[in-house]
Structures are given as C-alpha cells and as structure tokens.
Amino acid sequence: MTKSILKLKDISKSFSGVEVLHRVSFDLQPGEVHALLGENGAGKSTLVKVITGYHQPDHGDIYLDDALVQFVDTRDSRQAGIAAIYQELSLFPDLDVAENIFVGRHPQSFGLKVDWRKLYDEAHELLDSLGVTIDLKQKARHLSIAQQQIVEIARAFSINARILIMDEPTSSLTLSEVAELFALVNNLRENGTAIIFISHRLEELFEIADRVTVLRDGNYIATTKSKETSRDDLLRKMVGRTISSQYPKTEAPLGEVVLQVDQLTSEGLFTDISFEVKSGEILGMAGLVGAGRTNVAESIFGIRPATSGKILINGLEVSINSPQQAIGLGLAYVPEDRQQHGLIPAMQITPNISLPKLDDFAKYTWILNKKEKKFAYSAALQMEVRARSIWQLAKELSGGNQQKVVLAKWLSTHPRILILDEPTRGIDVGTKAAVHKLMSDLAADGLAILMISSELPEVIGMSDRIIVMREGFITGHFMRSEATQENVINAATKDVRIENLS
Ligand SMILES: Nc1ncnc2c1ncn2[C@@H]1O[C@H](COP(=O)(O)OP(=O)(O)OP(=O)(O)O)[C@@H](O)[C@H]1O
Ligand SMILES: [Mg+2]
Known part of the structure; x- marks a missing residue:
C-alpha cells in the first residue's frame, strides 16, 4: 500500500x-x-x-x-x-457562469483589477474540457x-x-x-x-x-x-439483503388520451412539440441536457406558458397560465430542482407533504391536525422516507430523503396527469425500485404519466413510448418494443428534425 x-x-x-x-x-x-x-x-x-x-x-x-x-x-x-x-x-444566482466558476478567486492583472478577459477565457477553456457549451454570461439562476x-x-x-x-x-x-x-x-x-x-x-x-x-x-x-x-x-x-434495482413497468390497459400537446412552441426554447399521453400510459422523454425537456414540462404546468400551440386535457382545449390552474385541471409536476421548487427546507416533513392539499386539511387556519398527520405519515411510509420522525425539518434530511418527500407531496394530490422530471434523481437503488413500482401502479390506476429522465435504463424500462428531444425539437419517437439505448442516443444527438409525430 x-x-x-x-x-x-x-x-x-x-x-x-x-x-x-x-x-x-x-x-x-x-x-x-x-x-x-x-x-x-x-x-x-x-x-x-x-x-x-x-x-x-x-x-x-x-x-x-x-x-x-x-x-x-x-x-x-x-x-x-x-x-x-x-x-x-x-x-450564486445573480452571478454569471464564469464568475461562479472563479468566485472569490477572480484572476487579476497587476494584482488589482479583475482581468475579465482572462476570467472568460479560462472559464471557456474549462467548460470546453468538459465537453459542454454554456453561455458564460448567463446568470446562474437561469x-x-x-x-x-x-x-x-x-x-x-x-x-x-x-x-x-x-x-x-x-x-x-x-x-x-x-x-x-x-x-x-x-x-x-x-x-x-x-x-x-x-x-x-x-x-x-x-x-x-x-x-x-x-x-x-x-x-x-x-x-x-x-x-x-x-x-x-x-x-x-x-x-443487508438482495434487491432488484429496476422494476419494469407492468402492462396496463391504455385508456383515452388524457393529455394532448399540439405544436407547442415557446420562442427560443422549443418548437412544434406535439405528443399525447393516454390514461394508463407512461410516456418517457429522453434527450441530452439542455434539450428543452424541462422547458416543455414547465410550460404545460403553467410556469412559463408557451407562445403558441395547444394543450388539450380530455379532448378539451385548456389555457394554463399558472401552476394553480394546472393543479386545478388535475396536473401535478414533480420538478427536477426539488430543493428550489419542491421543498420548503425550514418546514417539517408533515407540512411539506400535505402542503398542496392544505385546503382539505385546514379550513380557516393552518393547523396540523390528526388527519394531516396520518396522511403525511402514510405517504412518507410509502415512499420509504428515512427520518427521526415526520416532524423533522426537511433541511435536516439526507438529499435522497428530501427527494422522496417532494415525490410524496405531489402524489398526494391525486392527479390525473403526472409530470415527473428526473423522478429517481438522487434516490438509492432500493428505493428506486419502490418508486418505479409506484409509478407502474399509478399508471395501472389510470394516471397518465409524462416522465423526463436522463437515465436510459429508466426511460427504456419504464416507458410505454418514448419521445426524444434535441435542442428544442422532437427528434425521435419509439414504441417500447423498438427502443434501445443505441437508437435513443442516436435520436438525442442527431441533427435532423422529424416532422409530424403523433
Ligand atoms: N444538519 C442536520 N441535522 C440533523 N440531522 C442531519 C443533518 N444533516 C444530516 N442529518 C441526518 O444524518 C443522516 C445522514 O445524512 P446524509 O446526508 O449524510 O446521508 P447520505 O448518505 O448523504 O444520503 P443521500 O444518499 O440521501 O444523499 C440522515 O439521517 C440525516 O437526516
Ligand atoms: Mg448525500
């Protein structure tokens, strides 16, 4: 040694x-x-x-x-x-990419002034070596x-x-x-x-x-x-036991089209996105980082409404301009960035889980009652959240357990359409199997699920159909039986754009 x-x-x-x-x-x-x-x-x-x-x-x-x-x-x-x-x-959300890379260590010329040129050059070089292009002047919050x-x-x-x-x-x-x-x-x-x-x-x-x-x-x-x-x-x-790490989706009878997206476009973000999700179906969305998948999800959920195109729920055209409206229409969205958008770190597990349902639980004031406690307890149990008690502060939980709390929260709204952005990000192999089983069960119960995932085995194992995005366009569409790692990667990296998918 x-x-x-x-x-x-x-x-x-x-x-x-x-x-x-x-x-x-x-x-x-x-x-x-x-x-x-x-x-x-x-x-x-x-x-x-x-x-x-x-x-x-x-x-x-x-x-x-x-x-x-x-x-x-x-x-x-x-x-x-x-x-x-x-x-x-x-x-730092308000500093740009290059500044964030060198924060506190800005290259200086003559020991005094920040050498901005050097800063951007070196940042460029670093990102280049990582094989990525990110706008160096983009603020971190975006x-x-x-x-x-x-x-x-x-x-x-x-x-x-x-x-x-x-x-x-x-x-x-x-x-x-x-x-x-x-x-x-x-x-x-x-x-x-x-x-x-x-x-x-x-x-x-x-x-x-x-x-x-x-x-x-x-x-x-x-x-x-x-x-x-x-x-x-x-x-x-x-x-301390043997487990299977993946739980392939069980066949569920597919029902009516619940969510239909028709030529959705948001200038500069994505173009002509069309797809549909049926009740009982999991539609996987694959693509490289920056392909625009999260943007599409956010626009369906009303966070950043699209500039043109249509969204239909159960065949009726709807306009969704806020997450509240989306929730009202039976949508739930488990965001990718759960720390920022999904979790209230300074609150306990219980209110974090029952927050979207508060109307059910508290009429006039916000009181944690027995019903809420029982509900949060069973949801936390189902997701295998590991904590001292359901009253522990969310910020004290391990990363993966925070993810589980956010999942539990959205599932508790009993949506008809569930959008999951990287559902098992940061979740350990054992619980991953539990999350996959849960998704499968939810689909079997008639939910329509749109799942964004960067993990190919997950996309391929869990989806009935897969669409692939690249740079804001849909570049591939596969049935479960035809999807392989290879053809999904090919579609995620190819230049041409496939017209008219349904
Ligand atoms: N500041 C804190 N206050 C109280 N408990 C904490 C704090 N930080 C961590 N813990 C607890 O310590 C334990 C270990 O957490 P840790 O974050 O190290 O787990 P981990 O192995 O990194 O898990 P994960 O894979 O989910 O990231 C957990 O039970 C967590 O709740
Ligand atoms: Mg950790």
Whole structure:
C-alpha cells in the first residue's frame, strides 16, 4: 500500500443527540478514485462535510499526509487542497457562469483589477474540457440543474485540488456528459489527484472507481476493490439483503388520451412539440441536457406558458397560465430542482407533504391536525422516507430523503396527469425500485404519466413510448418494443428534425 493522502479514524457525528456517523474509518490514496456507497441517509454527505470542515466531528481524527489536521471551515480545507462538489448545489444566482466558476478567486492583472478577459477565457477553456457549451454570461439562476451541476464541477476542477470530492456529481447528467466528466477524472487520477466519488448509479462505480467503501446506517461496513466485487455483493453490503434495482413497468390497459400537446412552441426554447399521453400510459422523454425537456414540462404546468400551440386535457382545449390552474385541471409536476421548487427546507416533513392539499386539511387556519398527520405519515411510509420522525425539518434530511418527500407531496394530490422530471434523481437503488413500482401502479390506476429522465435504463424500462428531444425539437419517437439505448442516443444527438409525430 502506498502512503495515504487522507485518513479518517473513528469519526463519529451526532445531530441533536442522534448519531449519524459511528466510528467510521476511511483511507484515501493518491491517484485513486474511491467511491462511497450507501442508501439514502447512510451518512455519505455528512462524512464529506466532516472532511471539508463544514461539520466538526464529535469524535475521531483526520490525517492529511499522516499529519493530524483540524479544519475549522471549508475555506480551511480548500487551502489544504481539498475541493468539494456538494450535493446541494451552491451557485450564486445573480452571478454569471464564469464568475461562479472563479468566485472569490477572480484572476487579476497587476494584482488589482479583475482581468475579465482572462476570467472568460479560462472559464471557456474549462467548460470546453468538459465537453459542454454554456453561455458564460448567463446568470446562474437561469441555468438548468444539470448546467448548474456542470458549473460546480468546473469550479471544483479549477482549484487544482489534490483531493477532489464529488457528492453525486452525475445525478442530473446524461450519458455523454458523464463520459466527458469521467475522461477528466481519469486524467486527474493519472496525475495523482485523489478522488472521493459518490453516486447511486452502480454502473458508474464499476466504471470509474478503484475502490468502494460501503456505509450503512452511519456504520462503516467494508472497503473493497471494485474489480473484486459485484453489483449483488455491493447491494447486499448496502442494504443487508438482495434487491432488484429496476422494476419494469407492468402492462396496463391504455385508456383515452388524457393529455394532448399540439405544436407547442415557446420562442427560443422549443418548437412544434406535439405528443399525447393516454390514461394508463407512461410516456418517457429522453434527450441530452439542455434539450428543452424541462422547458416543455414547465410550460404545460403553467410556469412559463408557451407562445403558441395547444394543450388539450380530455379532448378539451385548456389555457394554463399558472401552476394553480394546472393543479386545478388535475396536473401535478414533480420538478427536477426539488430543493428550489419542491421543498420548503425550514418546514417539517408533515407540512411539506400535505402542503398542496392544505385546503382539505385546514379550513380557516393552518393547523396540523390528526388527519394531516396520518396522511403525511402514510405517504412518507410509502415512499420509504428515512427520518427521526415526520416532524423533522426537511433541511435536516439526507438529499435522497428530501427527494422522496417532494415525490410524496405531489402524489398526494391525486392527479390525473403526472409530470415527473428526473423522478429517481438522487434516490438509492432500493428505493428506486419502490418508486418505479409506484409509478407502474399509478399508471395501472389510470394516471397518465409524462416522465423526463436522463437515465436510459429508466426511460427504456419504464416507458410505454418514448419521445426524444434535441435542442428544442422532437427528434425521435419509439414504441417500447423498438427502443434501445443505441437508437435513443442516436435520436438525442442527431441533427435532423422529424416532422409530424403523433
Ligand atoms: N444538519 C442536520 N441535522 C440533523 N440531522 C442531519 C443533518 N444533516 C444530516 N442529518 C441526518 O444524518 C443522516 C445522514 O445524512 P446524509 O446526508 O449524510 O446521508 P447520505 O448518505 O448523504 O444520503 P443521500 O444518499 O440521501 O444523499 C440522515 O439521517 C440525516 O437526516
Ligand atoms: Mg448525500
């Protein structure tokens, strides 16, 4: 064994008396990609935050190059050469892309003025190496979540860290962006950078990680070379039982067309989008980051109404100018950026779940009554939300558990049309199977589901039909039986535009 670059010994951490890390040890070597694996709430992000000095451990030691260290805050660890991409994205909404990449570290000329030209040049170079084009002058608040993720990655890369920590960097990225990221990670590894990598996509771990450490309920379980383990072995270590990671959609009888979208156009965002979703059907929407899928969903849900085209619900043309109207028409939308649009972090789980239904629960004042409590409890149970109680604050939940709360909230509105944007983003393999089963059951109950997903196995496994978007146009349309990873990717990257789909 070579010398460790980072060593954790017996790290424990509690929040309000509840221990979430219990004597965890971890060893990181230069030039390795070391994956951290565990269910939602296992303690991965907390461990990351202990390493970067965001949290102080209650017990245990951290060694950098065999020397005992204590980071008082994240700036401290950054100075020691540790860069981290946190699970919660943390861009400054009013700064542009380039400024966000170099925030606090703007290149200066003559030690005084910000060298803007250099700033944009270097930002351009970085994004280029990631194989993406994002308008450098675009304010962060206008970026999609995947674009934000890419900016975070660029920012971490720009620091030239010796240790790079990535907490679910790929959760919103599609295959080709992940491939670019991995090429860069491989480069860094060859140059001796040590990398801690967290992902719920097991395939990725086998592709990129040299070693994998598994955590379960805040306990260290094992570290193995990824070459010497298997998917089943890792799953067993993670959950202590064998599970199937995907739940293909069961056949459901298709009913009437519930949602029809006809030549929907929103200038500059998407053009001539036409499709329909029947009751009992899951329509998958595939495409690369920036293809415009979320824009279409947002315009159907009334967040940003389209400039032309029609939306019909049960055959009747409707005009939807606000989410309230959409909800009134039986639509529900689980957004991609759940932290921003889906969750009220400072509130407890219970009101977070029952919020869309408040009218049912409270007549005059907003009181948490028995009915609401019971309802939130069963929804949280169904989604396998892991928390101390349903009164825990949403912001204290692990990333994946926050996602589950938002899903529970929208499902509780009993919609006729459900739009899901990356439904299993950040959700661990075990719960993913539960979410897939739930979607299948909802379709069987007659719901019409539009599912945007960047995970091809999910799109292919769960959809009755698939439409593919590229740069604001529909470029492919496949029945379940004809969809393969290859032809979906082809459609997502091809230039020509297919006319007239129905
Ligand atoms: N600030 C906090 N206050 C109270 N509890 C917290 C806080 N931060 C994390 N926890 C709890 O610590 C546990 C571990 O959370 P952590 O975020 O480390 O999980 P994770 O392994 O990263 O999960 P995920 O895969 O969902 O991101 C969870 O039970 C969570 O609720
Ligand atoms: Mg986490």
